[in-house]
Amino acid sequence: MYELLDQIHSPEDLRNLSKKQLPQLAQELRDFIVESVSQTGGHFASNLGCVELTVALHYVFNTPYDRLVWDVGHQTYPHKILTGRKDQMHTMRQRHGLAGFPKREESEFDTFGVGHSSTSISAAQGMAEGAKLAGEDRKAIAIIGDGAMTAGMAFEALNNAGCKDTDLLVILNDNDMSISPNVGALNTYLAKLMSGKFYAAFKNTTGKVLDVAPPLKEFARKSEEHVKGFFTPSTLFEAFGFNYIGPIDGHDLDALIPTLQNIRSLKGPQFLHIVTKKGQGYKLAEKDPVAYHGVSKFDPANGLSSGKSGGKQTYTQVFSDWLCDMAAQDEKLVGITPAMREGSGLVAFEQAYPDRYFDVGIAEQHALTFAAGLACEGRKPVVAIYSTFLQRAYDQLIHDIALQDLDVTLAIDRAGLVGADGPTHAGAFDLSFMRCIPGISILAPSNEAECRQMLTTAYLHKGTTAVRYPRGTGPGVEAAKTLEPMEWGKAEQLRTGEKVAILAFGSMVTPAKEAAETLNATLVNMRFIKPLDIDMVNQIALTHTHIVTIEENVVAGGAGSAVLEALVANGHCKDVLMLGLPDQYVEHGDHAKLLAECGLDAQGILTSIQKRLATQKD
Numbered sequence: 190m191y192e193l194l195d196q197i198h199s200p201e202d203l204r205n206l207s208k209k210q211l212p213q214l215a216q217e218l219r220d221f222i223v224e225s226v227s228q229t230g231g232h233f234a235s236n237l238g239c240v241e242l243t244v245a246l247h248y249v250f251n252t253p254y255d256r257l258v259w260d261v262g263h264q265t266y267p268h269k270i271l272t273g274r275k276d277q278m279h280t281m282r283q284r285h286g287l288a289g290f291p292k293r294e295e296s297e298f299d300t301f302g303v304g305h306s307s308t309s310i311s312a313a314q315g316m317a318e319g320a321k322l323a324g325e326d327r328k329a330i331a332i333i334g335d336g337a338m339t340a341g342m343a344f345e346a347l348n349n350a351g352c353k354d355t356d357l358l359v360i361l362n363d364n365d366m367s368i369s370p371n372v373g374a375l376n377t378y379l380a381k382l383m384s385g386k387f388y389a390a391f392k393n394t395t396g397k398v399l400d401v402a403p404p405l406k407e408f409a410r411k412s413e414e415h416v417k418g419f420f421t422p423s424t425l426f427e428a429f430g431f432n433y434i435g436p437i438d439g440h441d442l443d444a445l446i447p448t449l450q451n452i453r454s455l456k457g458p459q460f461l462h463i464v465t466k467k468g469q470g471y472k473l474a475e476k477d478p479v480a481y482h483g484v485s486k487f488d489p490a491n492g493l494s495s496g497k498s499g500g501k502q503t504y505t506q507v508f509s510d511w512l513c514d515m516a517a518q519d520e521k522l523v524g525i526t527p528a529m530r531e532g533s534g535l536v537a538f539e540q541a542y543p544d545r546y547f548d549v550g551i552a553e554q555h556a557l558t559f560a561a562g563l564a565c566e567g568r569k570p571v572v573a574i575y576s577t578f579l580q581r582a583y584d585q586l587i588h589d590i591a592l593q594d595l596d597v598t599l600a601i602d603r604a605g606l607v608g609a610d611g612p613t614h615a616g617a618f619d620l621s622f623m624r625c626i627p628g629i630s631i632l633a634p635s636n637e638a639e640c641r642q643m644l645t646t647a648y649l650h651k652g653t654t655a656v657r658y659p660r661g662t663g664p665g666v667e668a669a670k671t672l673e674p675m676e677w678g679k680a681e682q683l684r685t686g687e688k689v690a691i692l693a694f695g696s697m698v699t700p701a702k703e704a705a706e707t708l709n710a711t712l713v714n715m716r717f718i719k720p721l722d723i724d725m726v727n728q729i730a731l732t733h734t735h736i737v738t739i740e741e742n743v744v745a746g747g748a749g750s751a752v753l754e755a756l757v758a759n760g761h762c763k764d765v766l767m768l769g770l771p772d773q774y775v776e777h778g779d780h781a782k783l784l785a786e787c788g789l790d791a792q793g794i795l796t797s798i799q800k801r802l803a804t805q806k807d
């Protein structure tokens with residue numbers, strides 16, 4: 190039972206509370222998040238850090254008329270709870286349940302769909318300009334973390350918004366953390382602001398007392414100057430044309446609420462810098478915000494279980510081991526991550542080779558062009574990147590790397606569906622968008638051992654190469670300790686059957702095995718999407734009547750399309766069934782169940798082929 194929280198069904202209810210009741214509400218909200226996320230899993234520490242800010246925003250602003258635009262969106266559980274979704278929190282990130290990120294279809298309070306970072310300022314500015322054009326006085330507020338603030342897109346938006354007189358409020362939620370500790374010059378700069386004249390008291394208090402909270406007179410004066418246009422910038426954000434306010438304690442409602450109320454009446458671009466603690470209120474998360482960034486189910490009394498999973502190795506672990514082993518063999522190897530050290534498996538590499546490790550912040554575009562520069566100087570860059578985030582760096586992949594035939598290896602994790610994070614994070618498109626780039630080579634392993642071998646193969650191959658592998662574990666084929674490459678461009682025929690040939694790519698080789706057995710079909714592990722093994726395709730076409738392609742990528746433009754193109758180019762006219770992800774966004778949920786929904790589990794593959802055969806006469 191939550192005395193106040195149970196009565197809040199919309200922000201209207203929240204706005205009917207007295208200010209005095211808000212600290213209790215915040216405490217209940219925090220308790221509820223601990224209870225609920227410990228039962229469902231999901232993003233955790235950032236949500237605890239955002240409780241007071243969320244209460245204050247919905248209290249002060251007239252949501253949903255006023256637009257709250259959250260960056261990344263992994264910190265929006267308090268927002269979801271306060272906007273009528275408390276009773277659905279137990280469905281978090283499950284199929285047909287609540288999404289882990291804001292989603293426009295889910296609620297009118299979710300003004301903008303997110304998952305990828307650093308979009309909030311642009312979107313909020315668009316909304317603010319839209320309101321102005323419509324003659325409406327609504328407010329637009331972007332809430333962005335210090336990690337998300339490091340991306341180029343955020344600065345593109347500041348650069349644009351700061352020269353307009355549009356009413357836009359940017360709130361920087363600075364907790365000195367990205368997923369791992371935040372990096373870069375901006376982070377150093379924010380730390381300086383923190384330790385400066387404004388904020389001396391915060392660090393040594395329980396977070397309740399501020400020397401200068403709220404600095405109302407100060408910001409009223411500054412904003413008057415700002416409007417008059419003769420103010421001298423003293424922070425980076427002022428130099429960008431914003432009226433800078435802060436830093437203030439983002440856990441202190443007595444500071445947040447009057448500050449926001451005052452800002453609300455100000456005109457032009459406003460920038461509020463708040464300081465929070467990731468994991469606030471749950472000691473274990475405060476102590477280890479990296480581990481508690483995203484969690485699986487846990488016992489709130491004891492925290493995350495520290496015992497090893499004991500299960501199979503994940504592909505990420507295979508990559509992590511390979512990277513360290515290859516780095517030991519080749520001193521030219523350098524490893525790059527755009528802010529995904531843990532997720533991409535670079536922790537061990539950073540520890541062993543700190544000088545050759547580069548966390549460039551949330552900056553995928555920069556990560557690739559930076560790799561290109563290193564390659565120009567004879568280094569051998571390995572960029573570890575999630576498939577979905579590589580989308581951000583498409584031009585850099587073409588223009589800065591492949592076009593110049595630079596020797597860069599992309600280790601593309603989370604290729605295919607990712608499960609609970611849903612469509613914003615699915616690696617559904619990389620085969621399609623990379624396959625058309627001249628000069629690039631693309632490999633997809635069917636198991637862990639092959640993953641290691643392919644990483645070696647790609648790394649030793651001169652030129653731009655990509656190895657794409659899925660989230661989580663594979664079939665459990667233990668990787669060798671050696672660094673042996675495989676034969677370049679050659680597929681592997683796993684089974685010889687009759688009439689039907691299944692050409693499977695990467696993660697789809699294992700589920701295709703059952704169908705191949707049942708149908709007495711030929712099964713080929715294609716291994717290379719580019720260069721495609723044309724000899725194999727020709728030989729299959731000459732000896733089979735039906736060809737089936739299977740991939741964990743959208744069918745449109747993917748690996749099956751490559752096979753189709755090869756068949757046409759070589760004059761084969763065959764019945765081809767192309768299986769893969771559909772031409773729609775696959776929602777969040779359990780990975781295996783989603784694959785089954787897409788017909789990409791063993792049974793689904795068999796059924797699709799049988800249906801097709803039933804419609805064909807040979």
Ligand SMILES: Cc1ncc(C[n+]2csc(CCOP(=O)(O)OP(=O)(O)O)c2C)c(N)n1
Pocket residue numbers: 235238261263264304305306333334335336337338364366367368467527528529551578581
């Ligand atoms: C374009 C993009 N790259 C990487 C990520 C992965 N990612 C999600 S949250 C996060 C850290 C964000 O840090 P911050 O904005 O400070 O929020 P905090 O987690 O500290 O609350 C990262 C790197 C992402 N969502 N989008």
Ligand SMILES: CC(=O)[C@@H](O)[C@H](O)COP(=O)(O)O
Pocket residue numbers: 261263304368483532603607610660
């Ligand atoms: C919000 C975000 O982008 C990350 O926290 C992401 O959810 C991590 O995904 P993995 O769990 O697959 O590393």
Ligand SMILES: [Mg+2]
Pocket residue numbers: 334335336337362363364365366367
């Ligand atoms: Mg942060």
